[in-house]
Amino acid sequence: MALTHNIAATYRGPGQVIRRLLDLGQREDRALAYLMGACALIFVAQLPRLSREAHLTGQDLNMLMGATLMAWLFIAPLLFYAIAFLVRGIGRVLGGQGDAYGARLALFWALFASTPLILLHGLVAGFIGPGLEMQIVGLVWCCVFLWFWIGGTIAQERRP
Template sequence: MAEGSAAPGGVARRGIVDGIVRTWAAPRRAMAERMAAGLTESRALADLMLACGLLFVASLPGARREAAALAGATGEPMVAAVAAHAFAWIAVAPLAAYGGAALIHLVARVFGAPAGFLPARTALFAAMLAGTPIALGMALLNVLVDAVPGLLPVVGLLGYAGLAGWIWLFSASLAEAEGFRATSRVIAVMLVVVVGVSAVVALVAGGI
């Protein structure tokens, strides 16, 4: 495994913020430390639910804009928009994440990954949690854009940069979890998947 390892139990003693910082600083090493400490379903689920909760918070500015487009940002439209976002992030997103992790592992198996779905789930859920600072930061920037529309192109570029950084982080974590030596190959596959999904979404949206 690349970039070192950690003593068993070391991960459990660290706080959430420290774990996020270490994941960004060296994602493969952070994942290796998790594996050395022993992967558990409860830890993976805790990462996932915390990530979804924070992503729900990051989605609230979007909920406010949706409510404002309907009938102003007060009253029932706002309640409905927030409820919809809460359902999406707290109920639907965790199920989608489990399904996505399973699909990712099945693809990794084609390239020689060992059996076992838990490492892929751990890599994805930990990457989701590590990506929440980007989501929260982008939410704040989008609030600023509402006041200063001229900043929209800059915020858009920052969003793409954040997405690229997250793809790198997740790819490195997944490469370590699935036993792949080269992170670059995982990144290449991830980029192909992202481009493919984006193309499909664009085609579907264009046909509606």
Template sequence: MSVTTDIVQAWRRPKAVMRRHMDRPKSEPFAFSLLVAFLVVAFVSLWPFLSRQTVLQPEVPMVQRLVAAGLALLALIPFWYLLAAISHWIAKALGGQCGHYAARLALFSALLAVSPGLLLRGLVAGMIGPGAQLLLVDILVGLCFAWIWMAMLREAERSYAG
């Protein structure tokens, strides 16, 4: 199935999406492609805020801000792998049966699934700026991410060995 279909279905049935991913042959490039797709969307979601900052502080050019944001997102790749490993270790201590690959797949799928929320957050940050509205969107996107990720991780750790 397409990534966009997975994103829509992950909001309603994250366990089904995770089962479908786990039924595929094990492929580290596939899992990494989910992370890269998330990073691209996260980068795009920063543009409205960076544009706002450029208008408010014109001494720093937009290109410089975009390059810095892109490099910062790339620097986070090891963090996402570490977070997946830690989540697997915790799940394993609680009786999980799956390997690190499934934990990575669950995290990266959840990150990509919440990417429309990141786009909304970027628009709010760019159009309205800091305030109660941005905080509300941050909380909602964070809760949605946590729910989707935990559902996917629970499905992977409960159902699949390896």
């Protein structure tokens, strides 16, 4: 299935999409591509906010973009791998049947599938600025991300 179809299907049922992705076999390159794609899209989503911040404060936009690029494309993936490792450990303690690849895939796919809302959040942050609207979009993204991640994690932990 195409990425866009899988993303749309995730909004209907994250567990089914994770099971379908796991049925394709263990491919670490696929999981890493989801993670790096999500991190790249999150970086792009930050650009309107960074532009606004640079304009209002007089800071150098290139410095802000460089720091954000470093954070999202080099540091964040390492943190997401560590988070997936910890979640898999918790799943093992609780008697889950999943594996480390499934835990990584559930987290990385949840992040990737929720990027449309992150892009919306970036637009709101850049064009409207801090306020109630940005907080609402951020809360919606957080809830959707957690729904995708928890649903995907439960689905992969219940696999035989």
